[in-house]
Amino acid sequence: MLYNRDRATKYMQEAGISAIIATAPKSITYFSGYSWPLESSMRQYMFTPEASSELMFPGFVLIPVEGEPTLILGSRFAMNSDDVWIRDVRLFGDNFPFDLSMTPTGLDGMIGEVMRGNSYKTPVDALVDVMRERGLADGCRIGVEIEGMGDGGRLALANELPGATLLDCTKLIRLVRMVKTDAEIDRMRKAIEIAERAAIAAIEQAQPNGTLEAIEREYRVRLGEHCADFAAVQLAAGGVGLTTQPTYAPSGGEVIFTDWCAIYRNYWADIGMSFMFEAPPELVHKKDAALKACVAAGGRALQPGVKASEVFRVMCDALSEGGIEGNEPQGHGIGLDVREYPIIVPDRGGRIVDDCVDVSADFPLEANMLINLEIGHFLPGIGAIQNEQSFIVRPGGGELLIPYSRRSPVLAG
Incomplete structure (x- = not known):
């Protein structure tokens, strides 16, 4: 594991926040071990011409003060997460169109999980669901790294969690990362x-x-x-x-x-x-x-x-x-x-x-x-x-x- 868990917990406790939401690709790597080389380069307008320059394939890591972290990842990249140290991986979005005419039955492991699909349309949907499961949706102060979450994502998160106080923790994460494990x-x-x-x-x-x-x-x-x-x-x-x-x-x-x-x-x-x-x-x-x-x-x-x-x-x-x-x-x-x-x-x-x-x-x-x-x-x-x-x-x-x-x-x- 790369990230300094004790240091992250210390900073969260001092700031009075119950969790961090990491959104930038480098921070997601730091807290989870997951990486995809093109993640920072792929932007929405490259696939939909009229869209913004926000990340095309955003992901999140939820790091609570208490309990285990959660990695939220697009279904198309699930196979790239097979060796991360986070056990709770939630998938969102559509996968590639599969030709199932030759697919054997009884697939298990990550392949089986991907084939079974997921219940989340967007990364924010998955994040909100996890936060509600963890009791972080109401009355909690939550640190959000703003660098990897576009305006639309931040607005959607705020609308879905009106009882939570969302705070910019971008520089807090930089301070956590400066002491190496x-x-x-x-x-x-x-x-x-x-x-x-x-x-x-x-x-x-x-x-x-x-x-x-x-x-x-x-x-x-x-x-x-x-x-x-x-x-x-x-x-x-x-x-x-x-x-x-x-x-x-x-x-x-x-x-x-x-x-x-x-x-x-x-x-x-x-x-x-x-x-x-x-x-x-x-x-x-x-x-x-x-x-x-x-x-x-x-x-x-x-x-x-x-x-x-x-x-x-x-x-x-x-x-x-x-x-x-x-x-x-x-x-x-x-x-x-x-x-x-x-x-x-x-x-x-x-x-x-x-x-x-x-x-x-x-x-x-x-x-x-x-x-x-x-x-x-x-x-x-x-x-x-x-x-x-x-x-x-x-x-x-x-x-x-x-x-x-x-x-x-x-x-x-």
Whole structure:
């Protein structure tokens, strides 16, 4: 199970809500384990031209404070839920038109359940029925994630449950997700290992004046060998800006900033490094060492109770000590999204607010947060240097998610 049940319960109790309704595809994966790669892309207007851009195949997960969760899913995707950890799965909507002329009798399991059909026309119908079964329909405060439920769904739910108080809990769910379970950390470690190896292999195969397309092709192949999905590769063109253009060809003497992203079983990997086709000059070595010291200093500061802004300050101080001024490091959580809470930035007095939470955006770190720290340095006409690594927040300081063994800059070819 991926989701942190104790943490979710704690947040619900503090907010005084009896249940959460997760609606966004990433949140449904988090709370149930269910995923369908095209879910976020399929919109209603793609099937009915005059319709809206709301999700074509919405689903929900109901997570009560007490009792087991329920996954609500379209009948056409029931077979994709065979390995979820939620036992109560409710199906809605029509399935494909079946030709039953050759169908054997006595089908059981999920196939039999799908063939028997269901009693719900819409996901809201199923959700309302479950909430009434659980005693959540009247006099209860219910958190609803608004990102995956369109206006029509929210209006229908409110009309069907006039006795319930429906509250936006979108940001509460983000706060729940920012501390990782052991299962998430294991999956993230695998994702980063695959991406790191694939990136190093792609760099080692690169040739002077070769194109980004050739580098990306090798990266895609190496990812595919381990069932990971390509997400992005970007370079810093000439040290003045980022590019994903396949025809870009870095010069032989350029120091090349690279950022590599991949997805393994729904979880993101995000890594950054530099490479060259020849031995780097002393100035590049010096600036690269300052960037490594910046990330290492930030990693040591990743301890429970330390605020995000303090980690940012420590990284800036390390840069200054290395002779680099006017550059700002970055840091962010990572998981089902490429950037999640916490965000490592200065304290600007902002707050994270919805109907269920109201907390400072500069919150103290907690054990088992997974945080990427990164810093890039741009040298127009020469290139750019990049260093990005993933850490787990631990009592004694950040623990590297994997043992990075790369040289810096990596020598290509």
